[in-house]
Amino acid sequence: MNKTHDPALQSWVESANLPDADFPVQNLPFAVLRRRHCDEVFRVAVAIGDFALDLSSLQKTGLLTAKELDACVASSLNEFMSLGSASWSVLRAELSVMLTEGYAGCDLIRACLIPLSDVEYALPAVIGDYTDFYTSIHHATNIGKLFRPDNPLLPNYEYVPIGYHGRSSSIGVSGQTFHRPVGQLKLPEKEAPIVAPCRRLDYELEVGIFVGPTNSSGYAVPIEDAEDHIFGLCLLNDWSARDIQAWEYQPLGPFLAKNFASTISPWIVTLEALAPFRAEFERDSARPAPLPYLSSSKNSTTGAVDLQLEVLIQTSRMLQEGKSPERLSLSNFTDSYWTMAQMLTHHTVNGCNLRPGDLLGSGTMSGSTHGSQAALIEITEGGKSPVTLGNGEIRTFLEDGDTVIMRARCERAGATSIGFGEVVGTVAPAAV
Numbered sequence: 001m002n003k004t005h006d007p008a009l010q011s012w013v014e015s016a017n018l019p020d021a022d023f024p025v026q027n028l029p030f031a032v033l034r035r036r037h038c039d040e041v042f043r044v045a046v047a048i049g050d051f052a053l054d055l056s057s058l059q060k061t062g063l064l065t066a067k068e069l070d071a072c073v074a075s076s077l078n079e080f081m082s083l084g085s086a087s088w089s090v091l092r093a094e095l096s097v098m099l100t101e102g103y104a105g106c107d108l109i110r111a112c113l114i115p116l117s118d119v120e121y122a123l124p125a126v127i128g129d130y131t132d133f134y135t136s137i138h139h140a141t142n143i144g145k146l147f148r149p150d151n152p153l154l155p156n157y158e159y160v161p162i163g164y165h166g167r168s169s170s171i172g173v174s175g176q177t178f179h180r181p182v183g184q185l186k187l188p189e190k191e192a193p194i195v196a197p198c199r200r201l202d203y204e205l206e207v208g209i210f211v212g213p214t215n216s217s218g219y220a221v222p223i224e225d226a227e228d229h230i231f232g233l234c235l236l237n238d239w240s241a242r243d244i245q246a247w248e249y250q251p252l253g254p255f256l257a258k259n260f261a262s263t264i265s266p267w268i269v270t271l272e273a274l275a276p277f278r279a280e281f282e283r284d285s286a287r288p289a290p291l292p293y294l295s296s297s298k299n300s301t302t303g304a305v306d307l308q309l310e311v312l313i314q315t316s317r318m319l320q321e322g323k324s325p326e327r328l329s330l331s332n333f334t335d336s337y338w339t340m341a342q343m344l345t346h347h348t349v350n351g352c353n354l355r356p357g358d359l360l361g362s363g364t365m366s367g368s369t370h371g372s373q374a375a376l377i378e379i380t381e382g383g384k385s386p387v388t389l390g391n392g393e394i395r396t397f398l399e400d401g402d403t404v405i406m407r408a409r410c411e412r413a414g415a416t417s418i419g420f421g422e423v424v425g426t427v428a429p430a431a432v
């Protein structure tokens with residue numbers, strides 16, 4: 001923790017000082033954006049209150065001296081991500097001073113601000129590779145019960161941070177609308193599968209983890225160093241076609257059930273901004289201890305992140321009726337059975353080289369309690385217990401026109417709360 005986390009800091013951007021602001025001066029997340037309805041180039045920006053600070057414009061003012069800013073005069077964050085935590089920290093410290101009340105050059109910086117209501121986003125990084133984990137043991141057990149009632153949690157789960165390689169080409173930024181996927185479905189009453197639009201379309205609330213500096217091929221990242229390879233976190237909606245998944249997933253895991261669309265929030269909250277919200281990594285004592293390469297004292301004492309996660313739905317009828325989105329779940333990243341450091345270290349234990357801008361998904365972050373289940377398949381117990389919304393509409397899975405909204409926020413006594421903004425995505429009818 002350092003001066004940038006001081007809860008006493010107030011910004012001259014007044015909207016940043018509101019108690020429910022996602023982007024106070026203690027946050028300073030990064031995105032790639034431009035003004036809406038124009039053909040400007042997309043560029044890197046930092047959020048402050050209800051504004052984006054355009055770092056390309058900021059550089060032209062000459063007010064910021066850190067050479068690290070050069071890497072942010074770009075249409076993606078990959079180069080800045082590659083620099084590492086010391087460089088990220090230098091830029092953050094200088095931005096914090098410039099955006100704090102009392103800064104003499106604030107009129108020049110004001111000219112570099114764009115209202116968030118006027119921006120459109122691009123993906124924050126060129127995502128070379130995307131890996132999705134499965135780190136909530138509650139989700140793994142609930143899903144396992146539905147797919148394998150006699151054997152819900154496979155024996156490797158307690159030892160291996162389970163994951164699969166996803167697809168980056170279909171990752172979109174918040175605001176994404178995608179067509180309901182078509183695929184092979186095996187209906188219980190039919191002998192042979194059919195090809196049809198998915199009937200059991202679901203969302204998954206996940207935390208996205210952006211990789212920073214690379215590791216050399218052949219060399220594992222020790223767990224003590226794992227967080228030096230993580231730039232920051234965002235929200236990830238891993239849309240899932242449960243009927244396609246049930247038929248195709250054995251023996252090699254998810255394939256077409258997952259790779260038609262995944263949506264991330266535009267703002268990446270840096271690990272440095274999350275420092276006040278780190279938490280003990282807790283494990284049920286009945287579970288085996290992690291193997292030594294997945295264990296360190298730092299990981300045990302501060303490996304987790306106390307990050308509240310929320311899913312909401314707004315159907316097209318709710319939108320027409322002027323009804324606000326309705327909450328479907330509330331959970332926390334501390335529900336994760338593995339920390340982000342353990343995910344990254346395990347990913348490289350075989351020598352696999354990660355690259356700046358690679359994205360890791362945490363897996364559906366469900367808790368153990370009713371109301372904390374972060375996918376419809378869990379909430380509805382595989383479709384058996386539908387959800388009734390406030391206007392009387394019923395959902396077992398997602399219908400065309402449904403919009404799913406995810407939010408995240410860190411709150412802790414003695415710290416200024418920070419938010420992640422939103423990830424929003426909408427289901428369109430199948431393109432057939």
Ligand code: MN
Nearest residue numbers: 132204238363
């Ligand atoms: Mn997933």
